[in-house]
Each structure stands twice: as structure tokens, then as C-alpha cells.
Amino acid sequence: MTAVGALFGDETLPRPAQEVAPGCHWVPGWLDAGQQAWVVRQYRRWAAGPVPAHRPAVRGGRMSVTMVPFGWVWTSAGYARTGEQDAAPLPVPDWMVRLYRRAVVATGFDGWAEAAPDVALVNHYRPDASMGMHRDADELTEAPVVSLSVGDACTFRFGSTETRTRPWTDIRLESGDLVVFGGPARRAFHGVPRIHPGTAGPQVAAAQAEAELPGRLNITLRVTGLQR
Ligand SMILES: O=C(O)CCC(=O)C(=O)O
Numbered sequence: 001m002t003a004v005g006a007l008f009g010d011e012t013l014p015r016p017a018q019e020v021a022p023g024c025h026w027v028p029g030w031l032d033a034g035q036q037a038w039v040v041r042q043y044r045r046w047a048a049g050p051v052p053a054h055r056p057a058v059r060g061g062r063m064s065v066t067m068v069p070f071g072w073v074w075t076s077a078g079y080a081r082t083g084e085q086d087a088a089p090l091p092v093p094d095w096m097v098r099l100y101r102r103a104v105v106a107t108g109f110d111g112w113a114e115a116a117p118d119v120a121l122v123n124h125y126r127p128d129a130s131m132g133m134h135r136d137a138d139e140l141t142e143a144p145v146v147s148l149s150v151g152d153a154c155t156f157r158f159g160s161t162e163t164r165t166r167p168w169t170d171i172r173l174e175s176g177d178l179v180v181f182g183g184p185a186r187r188a189f190h191g192v193p194r195i196h197p198g199t200a201g202p203q204v205a206a207a208q209a210e211a212e213l214p215g216r217l218n219i220t221l222r223v224t225g226l227q228r
């Protein structure tokens with residue numbers, strides 16, 4: 001691109017917060033670059049365990065996404081207290097609890113301002129990974145789902161509560177973006193059809209290189225409503 005093209009390129013346009021579908025809120029650039037880089041640098045430690053990063057088994061094989069759980073272990077049969085080797089995950093860290101509360105308030109779900117998310121799933125998408133259309137339906141509460149993106153951008157697909165097929169809306173989530181879905185969107189189908197490799201900004205890209213962690217991280221915070 002010419003210098004003037006870069007100067008006025010699409011990436012320089014502000015990205016205002018939007019409601020992607022009723023109850024699905026997108027807040028671009030919610031985490032700053034320092035926070036994003038810190039998350040990237042922590043990942044290897046989280047991935048070491050007590051429940052190590054793993055690709056959950058699903059019908060027909062394994063997910064392409066690698067998952068590190070806090071609080072509860074997600075399985076395709078529902079939440080479990082322990083993973084393989086009977087190890088229990090660490091509790092959801094306080095900083096994630098605080099982020100959950102700020103995120104729900106920032107997106108108008110004030111009724112959940114004191115909620116305590118008891119499960120955090122850190123998903124790592126290698127550049128060729130994806131996540132099929134699904135609903136987050138293993139929780140017993142209607143507390144909104146809070147989702148943070150770090151690293152490479154992705155296409156995030158948000159559909160309806162009725163069908164995993166069209167109509168849907170595709171948005172491009174960049175590093176630092178927040179998505180909160182609750183209320184009428186809480187049980188809507190959504191997925192990540194693709195990652196856009198090498199699209200993180202310079203500070204996050206440097207952390208990715210240092211950590212040898214290309215791709216995208218997604219942290220999803222939820223309230224299960226399950227008793228421990
Ligand atoms: O990676 C994302 O943005 C979505 C992740 C997701 O839908 C999930 O973990 O249930």
C-alpha cells in the first residue's frame with residue numbers, strides 16, 4: 001500500500017461499540033495492548049496445568065481448539081470437576097472475575113454486576129483452527145457470557161437461537177475486543193469459522209513471537225449455576 005493509503009486505510013477507522021444481534025454486544029478495543037500482551041505471556045504457565053491444555057473430545061474426534069480450564073472442566077457431556085488424572089483446575093482468578101463484572105456493566109447487563117463467574121475457558125486457536133456453530137448451553141443460569149479476544153483476529157459468526165444455519169452476522173474480532181451475549185442472545189448459535197493469521201498489532205505480535213504462540217486466544221467467562 002502507498003504511504004497515503006496506509007495513512008487512511010480501513011484499520012485506522014474507529015470501531016464503535018455495536019449490538020450485533022439483540023443481546024449480543026461487541027466492544028472493540030476493550031483491553032489495551034499491555035493487557036493483551038500480558039495474557040499472551042501468561043498462557044504457557046496456564047497451559048501447564050493442573051489441568052493441562054488439551055483438545056476436548058467431541059463427537060467425531062477432537063476439537064481443533066486447545067483449551068485450558070479454570071473453575072470447571074468443560075467436556076462435551078457437560079462440566080466436570082476434574083480432568084484427566086483427576087486433577088481439578090485452579091479457581092477463576094480474581095482479575096477475571098473483575099473483568100467479567102466490568103464487562104457486563106459496560107454492556108448494560110447491570111443486573112449481573114455482582115455475579116461470580118465460576119468457569120473460565122482459555123481457548124487457543126492455531127492459525128488453522130476453528131469452532132463450529134454451537135450454543136453455550138451447559139450452564140444453569142442466564143448470566144451473560146463474556147468473551148475476550150487476544151492475538152490474531154478471527155471471523156466470529158453470530159446466529160439466532162433457532163437454527164445453526166443462516167441468518168447470521170459475521171464480524172471480525174481483533175485483539176482486545178470484548179463480546180458479551182446475554183438476554184435474548186444468551187442461547188444463540190455462534191462459532192469461529194476462521195482465524196486471520198499474523199494480524200495482531202506490534203506489541204501483541206512481539207509477545208506471541210516470544211511465547212512462540214501464533215494464532216488467537218479467547219477467554220470465555222461464565223456462571224455455571226452448578227454446585228461445587
Ligand atoms: O472463540 C470465541 O470467540 C468463541 C468461543 C466460544 O464460543 C466458546 O468457547 O464457547
Ligand SMILES: [Fe+2]
Nearest residue numbers: 134135136190
Ligand atoms: Fe460458545
